[in-house]
Amino acid sequence: MINETLGIIGGTGWLGGAIAKAVLAKGLVPSGNLIISNRSGNHPLVQQGASLVTDNQDLVDRSAVVIIAVRPEQFTSLNINATGKTVISLMAGITAQAIATQTLAAAVVRAMPNAAVEIEQSFTPWYCSGGVEATTKILVQRLFECVGTAAEVQEEDFIDYLSALSGTGPAFPALLMTALANQAMLAGIPGDIAQLAAKNVVVNSSQLLASRDAQQMIDALVAYRGVTAAALQAMTQGHFEEQIGRALQAGAAVARTGLQA
Structure with missing residues (x-):
C-alpha cells in the first residue's frame, strides 16, 4: 500500500x-x-x-x-x-x-x-x-x-506511436476477426459458423502466444508447408506487414499533431 x-x-x-x-x-x-x-x-x-x-x-x-x-x-x-x-x-x-x-x-x-x-x-x-x-x-x-x-x-x-499500437486495445484483433468472418461468409460458410471460427482464431487460439515466441511459431508453420503456410505466404506477398506499418504511422501522426491542445 x-x-x-x-x-x-x-x-x-x-x-x-x-x-x-x-x-x-x-x-x-x-x-x-x-x-x-x-x-x-x-x-x-x-x-x-x-x-x-x-x-x-x-x-x-x-x-x-x-x-x-x-x-x-x-x-x-x-x-x-x-x-x-x-x-x-x-x-x-x-x-x-x-x-x-x-x-x-x-x-x-x-x-x-x-x-x-x-x-x-x-x-x-x-x-x-x-x-x-x-x-x-x-x-x-x-x-x-x-x-x-x-x-x-x-x-x-x-x-x-504506442497510442496507435497498444493504445488501440482490441481494435486490430476486432478488425481481423471481422475480416476472417466476412471472407468465410463470402465463401459460402454460414454466418454463425464463420463467426465461431473467426472468434476461435482471434480470441482462443491466440492464447497460445502467451507462452510461445510468435516468430518461432510462424517459422514452424511455414516449414510444415501445409494449408497454414500457403495462407501465410499469401498474406506476406500481399504486403501485410507494410500495411500494418502504414496503419500505425497514420495513428501515430494523429497522436503527434491531430489532438494538440
Missing part, C-alpha cells in the same frame, strides 16, 4: 472508473486516499471508500498525484491549477509540455492504457517529464499494474 492521496478527474468514466475500481480492489492506496470527481455528486465507488467531489479544483487541492482521464478535446476547458503536483495524463495527443503549461504541474506523466483495463489486461506504456521522484515512479508503475502490465519509456514520441 502506498500512502499517497490520488485524485482522478474523470474517475467515474469507463477508463478512470476502471482504474479507480482496480486501485480500491487491490489496496494500492488507502480507500480514504482516493478522490474522484463527478458532476452529479453520486457514484457507487463511494460505497467502496472513495471520496467524491463535484469540483475538479477541489480534487486537485486535496491530491498529491492527479490523474486526468478525460477526452483530449475536453482538456482545454478543464481549467485546473496543479502547481507543485504530479499530473498523470491518460489523454492521447496532448503533449507533456502543453499539460504542464496549462496546469502548472511540477511534473507530468503521460500514459496510454487501453480498453482492456476493464478486464485488468491492459499494457500501459508511460513517460515522465520533469522532476518525477523515484517514489512517484513506483506509484505510477504499480498503479498501471493494477489493470495489467506497464513499462516506462524514455522518449515522449514513443507514447504517441
Whole structure:
C-alpha cells in the first residue's frame, strides 16, 4: 500500500472508473486516499471508500498525484491549477509540455492504457517529464499494474506511436476477426459458423502466444508447408506487414499533431 492521496478527474468514466475500481480492489492506496470527481455528486465507488467531489479544483487541492482521464478535446476547458503536483495524463495527443503549461504541474506523466483495463489486461506504456521522484515512479508503475502490465519509456514520441499500437486495445484483433468472418461468409460458410471460427482464431487460439515466441511459431508453420503456410505466404506477398506499418504511422501522426491542445 502506498500512502499517497490520488485524485482522478474523470474517475467515474469507463477508463478512470476502471482504474479507480482496480486501485480500491487491490489496496494500492488507502480507500480514504482516493478522490474522484463527478458532476452529479453520486457514484457507487463511494460505497467502496472513495471520496467524491463535484469540483475538479477541489480534487486537485486535496491530491498529491492527479490523474486526468478525460477526452483530449475536453482538456482545454478543464481549467485546473496543479502547481507543485504530479499530473498523470491518460489523454492521447496532448503533449507533456502543453499539460504542464496549462496546469502548472511540477511534473507530468503521460500514459496510454487501453480498453482492456476493464478486464485488468491492459499494457500501459508511460513517460515522465520533469522532476518525477523515484517514489512517484513506483506509484505510477504499480498503479498501471493494477489493470495489467506497464513499462516506462524514455522518449515522449514513443507514447504517441504506442497510442496507435497498444493504445488501440482490441481494435486490430476486432478488425481481423471481422475480416476472417466476412471472407468465410463470402465463401459460402454460414454466418454463425464463420463467426465461431473467426472468434476461435482471434480470441482462443491466440492464447497460445502467451507462452510461445510468435516468430518461432510462424517459422514452424511455414516449414510444415501445409494449408497454414500457403495462407501465410499469401498474406506476406500481399504486403501485410507494410500495411500494418502504414496503419500505425497514420495513428501515430494523429497522436503527434491531430489532438494538440
